Amino acid sequence: MSLADKKWAKLADEQQFKRVENIRSSAANWRTGLIALTALLATVTILKGPEKASGLSDEGRMLAALLLGVALALLLIGSLAAMRAAFGYPGDEHLITGEALREWTANEARTAKRWVKRAVWSFFLAVIAVAGAVGVTWFDGDLFPADPAGVVVVERHSTDDSGETIVVCGELRRITSTSLILQVARPTGERSEPIPLDEVAGVAIESECPE
């Protein structure tokens, strides 16, 4: 180890000429990295436009947005961790000896390895979150089925004596002692339609009105 001591001492001695260079390159690297992150944020903000999401259910839209938010946060964390591993932070001022430099270098190697691991995990989890968001948009209908409309289909005896029945369909509003009252969509608009109980031949609950 003795010759190594001398090498480290020389390296430490050279550091005094590199001080400004070290600080500048670290600052420049961080600046470049942060500009790239800003661009990433801008891209995601543009992409989040609501048109794509308008076909989704409320729950699906919320879940997809949440997953994308998590993915974005993980990407940010991962990028920062990667930059920390690559560039380090500007340090404090300390006396630079060969011995201190050797210890610093060993510490930094360990620290950088830890940050690289964090970066990799963040990116990995971010990809999973993005995949989850995409999955939500694909399977939204299965995950969050729309509530059945719950219309009432009434078979009604015709008022003449033909014996035929007609079908009336709409949302049930009220039942009185004499009639069912349905909200029915007619070509002229929605209106409330009472059906006398003695004309009701049958009642069924369906998800939508028959054509």
Add this chain to the structure above:
Amino acid sequence: MAHDSALKWAEEDRGLQTGFTTERTSDTVIVRGACPRCGGETEWTFRTGDMGSLSAPAGQDARPQTATVICSCGSAHPDRPADSDEDGCGAFWKVRFER
């Protein structure tokens, strides 16, 4: 001990040495004394600095330090390699000082 400037250059580890003076300024520590090998007066300066991408070990400045010093007596000792950036006899040793 007189300076033996005819001594051949050699990378010799002289271990921990005492009898060196240390002078502190706000951002340097200057170690002075006679080289234990060639006897030449040697001055070695440690500077404080940001290690750039390196973070400092905790409490580094609080404890006494042992640091390696290289002979820089200023003589052109024979047999020194042409590409060497040293200006001494090649010897190196450790000194101990408080900050």
